[in-house]
Amino acid sequence: xxxxxxxxxxxxxxxxxxxxxxxxxxxxxxxxxxxxxxxxxxxxxxxxxxxxxxxxxxxxxxxxxxxxxxxxxxxxxxxxxxxxxxxxxxxxxxxxxxxxxxxxxxxxxxxxxxxxxxxxxxxxxxxxxxxxxxxxxxxxxxxxxxxxxxxxxxxxxxxxxxxxxxxxxxxxxxxxxxxxxxxxxxxxxxxxxxxxxxxxxxxxxxxxxxxxxxxxxxxxxxxxxxxxxxxxxxxxxxxxxxxxxxxxxxxxxxxxxxxxxxxxxxxxxxxxxxxxxxxxxxxxxxxxxxxxxxxxxxxxxxxxxxxxxxxxxxxxxxxxxxxxxxxxxxxxxxxxxxxxxxxxxxxxxxxxxxxxxxxxxxxxxxxxxxxxxxxxxxxxxxxxxxx
Numbered sequence: 331x332x333x334x335x336x337x338x339x340x341x342x343x344x345x346x347x348x349x350x351x352x353x354x355x356x357x358x359x360x361x362x363x364x365x366x367x368x369x370x371x372x373x374x375x376x377x378x379x380x381x382x383x384x385x386x387x388x389x390x391x392x393x394x395x396x397x398x399x400x401x402x403x404x405x406x407x408x409x410x411x412x413x414x415x416x417x418x419x420x421x422x423x424x425x426x427x428x429x430x431x432x433x434x435x436x437x438x439x440x441x442x443x444x445x446x447x448x449x450x451x452x453x454x455x456x457x458x459x460x461x462x463x464x465x466x467x468x469x470x471x472x473x474x475x476x477x478x479x480x481x482x483x484x485x486x487x488x489x490x491x492x493x494x495x496x497x498x499x500x501x502x503x504x505x506x507x508x509x510x511x512x513x514x515x516x517x518x519x520x521x522x523x524x525x526x527x528x529x530x531x532x533x534x535x536x537x538x539x540x541x542x543x544x545x546x547x548x549x550x551x552x553x554x555x556x557x558x559x560x561x562x563x564x565x566x567x568x569x570x571x572x573x574x575x576x577x578x579x580x581x582x583x584x585x586x587x588x589x590x591x592x593x594x595x596x597x598x599x600x601x602x603x604x605x606x607x608x609x610x611x612x613x614x615x616x617x618x619x620x621x622x623x624x625x626x627x628x629x630x631x632x633x634x635x636x637x638x639x640x641x642x643x644x645x646x647x648x649x650x651x652x653x654x655x656x657x658x659x660x661x662x663x664x665x666x667x668x669x670x671x672x673x674x675x676x677x678x679x680x681x682x683x684x685x686x687x688x689x690x691x692x693x694x695x696x697x698x699x700x701x702x703x704x705x706x707x708x709x710x711x712x713x714x715x716x717x
Contacts, residue, residue, distance in 0.1 A: 357390035405569035478705030485642035490516035
């Protein structure tokens with residue numbers, strides 16, 4: 331079998347700038363120029379520039395860029411290969427874009443292991459039935475998906491092909507009900523934790539966890555360490571850590587390296603128990619409603635669970651977010667593309683499971699819920715449509 335080649339030259343000193351080709355041209359050019367300016371200023375070589383998800387940036391042109399060395403990308407790929415016991419006999423399915431660390435990571439893992447990669451997108455877009463056909467036809471063994479894609483597999487009641495031995499799931503909250511339904515259909519899903527700054531996952535459930543239907547612990551991979559700060563945030567050290575950030579600001583081009591003695595403080599609260607990580611949520615997800623603290627990410631997962639129980643197609647058509655309130659400081663709202671009857675049914679059922687101050691106080695009916703290519707909600711864009 332011919333060895334796989336990643337879309338970037340891993341042995342070259344050249345820098346590569348990977349941006350979403352669907353970005354508006356003006357923003358694309360602005361970000362491309364940003365990367366060129368910063369790499370020239372710092373004298374960077376052997377690096378790849380990747381945009382963060384952009385879900386909180388006020389504009390595409392203000393999206394943060396992350397500089398990852400090719401050495402860091404290969405360290406990540408080697409650690410994942412070791413964790414998944416990937417070999418030359420494996421066949422990866424590729425449904426994540428190359429300009430995202432998840433998609434690029436698959437290509438590099440395959441090159442290092444000599445595995446094959448099969449494109450499972452239809453006309454460059456996700457299509458669950460096309461993906462399933464590719465799995466069956468090609469005898470695929472490994473994949474990486476975001477929770478949105480797992481939702482589609484479950485909603486269509488598709489059973490996993492026998493060839494599939496592991497699917498890494500990341501890029502969003504992978505809650506218990508969805509995990510359980512996927513596993514009951516035979517999908518060998520492995521919850522994971524990672525980010526662009528760590529060149530993909532740094533913690534993933536073990537292959538041994540597939541022997542049980544219980545939601546597994548996620549374990550640090552061989553190249554990474556973690557600890558908790560006094561404030562409760564996860565601090566990370568890894569061979570795959572990024573070099574620096576770059577961003578266009580009102581004051582002009584800026585770049586910075588937030589690491590302190592090789593440790594990066596994330597925005598995620600969590601706990602570290604030996605090699606096991608427990609993710610508690612992002613700091614921005616914690617809000618106070620009438621003096622009572624709550625985690626909006628947890629409430630959002632409960633809403634999606636409620637919708638999934640009522641109709642497997644509904645979770646992608648709803649979301650929950652905190653909105654400012656003069657009286658309470660913040661309050662919970664729901665945005666949806668569903669009908670009023672369906673939305674109220676979900677809201678009522680959700681309301682029975684939460685505390686009074688966590689109930690939905692307003693439903694916004696929208697034409698769409700803006701999402702990135704990986705299915706992440708673009709919160710800034712959504713909030714603008716609701717204000």
